Amino acid sequence: MSRGQIITSDLLIATFILLAMIPVIVFSFESALDTASGNIKRSDMEMAAVRISDLLARTEGYPNNWESNASSAIVIGLAPSDRKLDAKKLAAFLDADYNMTKEIMNIRGYEYYFRMVNNGSTKGMPVTGDNAAFIRRVVSFRGADTLELTVWK
């Protein structure tokens, strides 16, 4: 009889502890999943920022004369040769419709803000969201200049 009581008390205590642990485990797991999900979204934005900055600073775009008709652009690039920006391509990019450039850059779900530091030209939406990926590239444009790109949501 007394052994039965011991098992019952063990079971009660174990059940109580298990019930107490379940919310802690569930909360921790959900918190970890939220963090992981946030990291994936952030990583996606960061990769977009890196990819776009590479295309802008290191390629001439496609077709190579896309600046003559920006709406025909398949890839927007500003550099006829590696990291040497072209004034006509930059002007065409700055004049192009913002949403169209987002479509071409394949970042429909995000906004972007582009700035040439020394030149002073800007394009896009200044950052107002909580999540942003920022990248800075040093380029040659009328001397050394810095291209800054922020992809944000």
Next chain:
Amino acid sequence: MNSLYGSKGFVFSVDIAIGLVIVASILAMSSVYILSSEKSGISEIALRKTGSDIIAVMDYEGVLGTYNKTAIEGNLSSLIPFNMNMSMVINKYDTNGDFLDRLQINADLKKNYYSGRWMLAAFAGKVASNFYIVEYKVGFR
């Protein structure tokens, strides 16, 4: 108590303690893993790209070709972001590929850096007069 339960209560407490330690360890390790994955991201990619960009632009702007320590260090300090540090060694060769000289730019970075190489030629008129191989290191301050 002991006469009724013997050592059973003690064993049960140890079991619980071990269980709690294991669960806490798993939660802590998974949190550390998730949080550490957040740290390595765009900053390290940007570091590598910034180093490569700076060397390329210093070449295009004719700064590296001057082979002048003061000019190169001055230009480098104006281009590099405040949170980054960069050093380089410029090895100078003649057109036969024979080593001539070496120039150290900024104090050599000893740890936590990415390294790269860049090659350029200096011209006298249309003829290459010297070749330079730049070995650079870039890291966070």
